């Protein structure tokens with residue numbers, strides 16, 4: 023980009039957005055499509071050919087050679103298969119560029135290799151991708167050229183969801199319908215839509231590619247499986263919000279430009295707490311679009327890193343001993359005419375609609391705490407949640423002083439009569455402007471925090487799609503709204519019924535509210551007293567998907583049926599098993615082929631030194647002590663790798679995925695830890711020159 027080009031020039035230049043649609047589509051077709059995008063009418067297949075022709079014209083003008091149905095199967099990654107626009111050559115040898123309505127609407131990837139959790143047998147390979155016109159098509163430019171990407175949903179032959187997008191769209195419709203019911207209760211007759219919005223803050227690590235390539239653990243598993251702490255970690259907090267180094271600055275600049283072109287509104291960037299850790303946040307968007315934006319963002323972070331001799335690690339815990347990475351899912355519900363259901367307004371105590379919404383959200387989160395926890399379950403996140411750097415594996419809600427006080431008033435006197443006010447911030451310096459503070463301070467340790475006009479779910483893993491956690495938030499909110507409306511719509515006296523319902527919900531569900539330090543041991547004990555679920559690992563969390571409570575709710579709102587939920591649980595177990603298996607095998611490989619040989623070599627060197635010192639008539643006391651220590655640890659490591667090999671070989675003999683997952687958790691993980699301990703201590707004793715891979719210090723301080 024020329025320096026003089028502004029963001030305004032490049033933003034969205036590769037997106038088939040509303041402006042481009044108006045330009046390329048006949049007016050009547052544009053209005054028809056607009057109706058579908060706004061959810062007012064099903065797509066008329068008859069206009070698909072015209073739309074496809076317009077997209078093709080635009081894409082080819084932009085230099086696109088291929089198109090792809092871009093989708094998000096349950097692998098955790100996005101998937102795509104490229105087709106060029108070429109037609110078969112004509113008699114004179116020339117070709118045309120073709121892209122029909124059918125090409126736009128429907129794709130049929132051979133779906134047998136995507137996880138289905140038993141929904142389809144492999145001989146039933148049919149799966150369909152279907153155009154999602156609510157998320158705009160875009161062109162991605164990379165080494166493969168310019169590719170027209172068409173966001174699609176991915177379903178099986180029988181219509182079961184095999185992806186992240188389908189349930190997300192279903193859950194958006196569910197919460198919209200119930201939220202509209204709630205709004206009507208308060209006399210709102212004008213809002214036509216309620217849109218869940220999401221802003222996903224993305225954390226990541228950047229390291230040098232050369233060094234990355236020397237670490238088998240990073241290559242195969244995305245995290246380090248060994249590594250002693252360097253003398254300095256993150257204790258000085260000097261990286262957080264620190265000035266960007268030039269190399270990182272150049273990287274962020276290219277990332278931003280590429281994202282802007284694809285219409286992703288990258289907004290905030292800064293260094294994070296851990297050395298080599300950074301964060302990027304976009305401006306929020308409609309949940310479905312935001313989920314796509316986040317996928318584009320993760321891909322772009324990785325691609326640009328590769329181009330600049332860096333590697334972007336999106337793993338939740340690439341390095342032990344320093345903070346890991348998460349993704350904050352900022353979530354709100356807004357009407358098409360601009361009413362944010364989570365906005366308390368200036369006088370929250372009088373805003374009964376807000377109080378009902380708040381009471382419903384507390385009920386929803388309390389009732390489905392296990393499901394919300396599950397929505398953040400992934401293998402990497404197990405190393406992060408509850409490790410004093412991220413929320414614990416216990417769900418609670420932080421509301422802040424002002425709302426806590428409102429609930430106090432309602433529960434003690436039956437009514438809220440006033441709201442705590444915000445105050446001026448006085449710095450005591452004349453030249454600094456005083457301003458109004460927010461009414462409430464933040465709480466960084468809460469997994470589900472109210473932040474003024476949105477809730478921030480802070481548990482999600484850095485690699486995960488934000489789709490699933492959004493599906494859960496949308497659906498549990500839909501259920502709570504529906505339950506409240508079922509009561510209030512029937513009430514003879516709305517005011518009294520509302521008054522009683524608020525008292526009932528707040529008193530029953532206040533136990534989910536916690537304002538203290540979520541990282542503390544006391545909270546874990548307190549949560550047990552309150553009866554809140556604590557699900558420390560992914561294997562503990564997965565069953566939440568298939569409880570009666572979960573199945574009943576998801577079926578009621580047509581987000582998942584039971585078969586889909588069971589298949590998702592199955593996929594979760596499978597994913598867990600595969601990930602731990604790869605980690606264990608990688609550890610064994612590194613130990614046997616790299617670490618043990620290096621240490622054995624070093625003991626040989628030490629022995630010869632000891633011999634020659636003795637021959638010279640001196641006492642090699644230090645050398646002998648070192649050799650003794652190293653030999654003892656070598657012995658321990660050798661014993662530990664033998665045990666790890668044994669349990670890793672045993673795991674696959676367990677037929678059932680759930681049982682196997684527990685075996686990996688209870689036996690393989692501890693065996694991995696038992697191997698890591700002596701190896702990390704060896705790293706501290708052995709000559710750096712002979713250690714077979716870059717150290718933590720090399721990786722995170724020398725980017």
Ligand code: ADP
Nearest residue numbers: 219220221222303304305306352353354473476
């Ligand atoms: P905060 O200072 O409250 O953390 P930021 O402005 O840093 O807020 O926002 C964090 C993320 O939340 C950003 O991605 C932002 O776009 C998003 N966000 C802001 N307002 C909303 C909202 N009403 N709904 C959803 N996301 C929002």
Ligand code: MG
Nearest residue numbers: 223350478480
């Ligand atoms: Mg945040």
